[in-house]
Amino acid sequence: MTAAATDLAARFAAAHPGYAKVRPAPEPVEVSADVAGAMWDTTRNTVELLRVRALDALGCYPAGEAEWLRGMADPDTLRLCTTFARADFVLGPDGPRLVEVNVGPTIGGMGILDRYAEVLGHDDLPRPVRVWARALRALAGRERPDVVFVAADEETGVPHPYETAHFLAAEGIEARVERTAWRGQADLVYGCFTYDQVAGPPYRDFVERAMATYPVYVAPPAFTLPGNKTLLAGIDDELVARTWVAQGAMLAEAARHPERYVLKPAVGYGGRGVVIGAKSRPAVWDAALDGVRDDDHRWVLQSYVPPHPVTMSTSDGPVAHEIGLGCIFVAGEPGGLLFRQVPVGSAGTANVARGALFGGARVVAA
Structure with missing residues (x-):
């Protein structure tokens, strides 16, 4: 230093x-x-x-x-x-x-x-x-x-x-x-x-x-x-990253294209629980998605902003x-x-x- x-x-x-x-x-x-x-x-x-x-x-x-x-x-x-x-x-x-x-x-x-x-x-x-x-x-x-x-x-x-x-x-x-x-x-x-x-x-x-x-x-x-964070879903503003509730078809889409998404808890602070598909090993990303399938109202998927x-x-x-x-x-x-x-x-x-x-x-x- x-x-x-x-x-x-x-x-x-x-x-x-x-x-x-x-x-x-x-x-x-x-x-x-x-x-x-x-x-x-x-x-x-x-x-x-x-x-x-x-x-x-x-x-x-x-x-x-x-x-x-x-x-x-x-x-x-x-x-x-x-x-x-x-x-x-x-x-x-x-x-x-x-x-x-x-x-x-x-x-x-x-x-x-x-x-x-x-x-x-x-x-x-x-x-x-x-x-x-x-x-x-x-x-x-x-x-x-x-x-x-x-x-x-x-x-x-x-x-x-x-x-x-x-x-x-x-x-x-x-x-x-x-x-x-x-x-x-x-x-x-x-x-x-x-x-x-x-x-x-x-x-x-x-x-x-x-x-x-x-x-x-x-x-x-x-x-x-x-x-x-679920309330960010559907906001139409070009400066707001697209956000979806992590459920159904969106989970399947995220599994196919991890580089496009970030998984976040709907209630979370300090970066805890956030998983960035583009920065994660496939096994880690797949495990994270599997962990929310039965809890799909408490997580969101968001477009990854490189x-x-x-x-x-x-x-x-x-x-x-x-x-x-x-x-x-x-x-x-x-x-x-x-x-x-x-x-x-x-x-x-x-x-x-x-x-x-x-x-x-x-x-x-x-």
């Missing part, structure tokens, strides 16, 4: 030790204003469509869970669930294509993008916490709300909630990070855990108490409905990378672009939790 790269990593680690696992890229990527605008339009339209379609996803859950979710899926709650979202795009040969939308619980990109802009010293990089601050004030109905991020008990080393709280302070909002045992008071509580965690204790106990106790509880379990290589600077010199772009959506406003990069040929997906480098994308004139 070069001295410059070592210094960059050290400056992030000094802010939070979790950056040892969430690695900053040494330079931002540039996205033209036209492309960024198209991504934003697609993100806004898709988030709204997912909110409207959310109840269609109930069939993907066991009966008991479906009824639990239906009981909280009123219009106001679904609107709250889709206040904060991130649409993930793969940069392919024909430009970016939306491949999934993370709704509600994710604060990935919040705080760490503000830190990225601060450490690199670039005024033209996204500072999403500024947009967040406006949205939190509106939700809480106060200029200086008391905000609590309740983080997963096993994720004490993740920097995102701590960094978000840190940068909110600069916007005049008192925010702190607590665990599920917390029973204090706050104007707004934000649950930083995913549906697979919420489905069981201690998280289910916490969120049910939070929904009954706090004036505003962001990201109740109903967030999983608009975030369900990543377009982009040469980026690294401590080892210029290296071709695959780029993923996250378009951050905050209460109807664009919050900036998060990018993830992995060297061309890497296994799996460009996911920060799996070792990808992250950074903020700079929007430049077309």
Whole structure:
């Protein structure tokens, strides 16, 4: 590692030790204003469509869970669930294509993008916490709300909630990070855990108490409905990758042409359970398809978007990378672009939790 790269990593680690696992890229990527605008339009339209379609996803859950979710899926709650979202795009040969939308619980990109802009010293990089601050004030109905991020008990080393709280302070909002045992008071509580965690204790106990106790509880379990990938099926937008429920004829088609498809769980996070046909051995792909034939409402097949290589600077010199772009959506406003990069040929997906480098994308004139 070069001295410059070592210094960059050290400056992030000094802010939070979790950056040892969430690695900053040494330079931002540039996205033209036209492309960024198209991504934003697609993100806004898709988030709204997912909110409207959310109840269609109930069939993907066991009966008991479906009824639990239906009981909280009123219009106001679904609107709250889709206040904060991130649409993930793969940069392919024909430009970016939306491949999934993370709704509600994710604060990935919040705080760490503000830190990225601060450490690199670039005024033209996204500072999403500024947009967040406006949205939190509106939700809480106060200029200086008391905000609590309740983080997963096993994720004490993740920097995102701590960094978000840190940068909110600069916007005049008192925010702190607590665990599920917390029973204090706050104007707004934000649950930083995913549906697979919420489905069981201690998280289910916490969120049910939070929904009954706090004036505003962001990201109740109903967030999983608009975030369900089956809702992407049938969306007619040239920037959205074609998506199908993994069943019947589509499974047979995917078995014949693995290079064309990606298999994903309908409810999933951090790249877990994703199988890319073009990058898998035939036996692995066939086994993955066989595993969903009796569970065909909980998986989707999506058109494979071959990543377009982009040469980026690294401590080892210029290296071709695959780029993923996250378009951050905050209460109807664009919050900036998060990018993830992995060297061309890497296994799996460009996911920060799996070792990808992250950074903020700079929007430049077309």
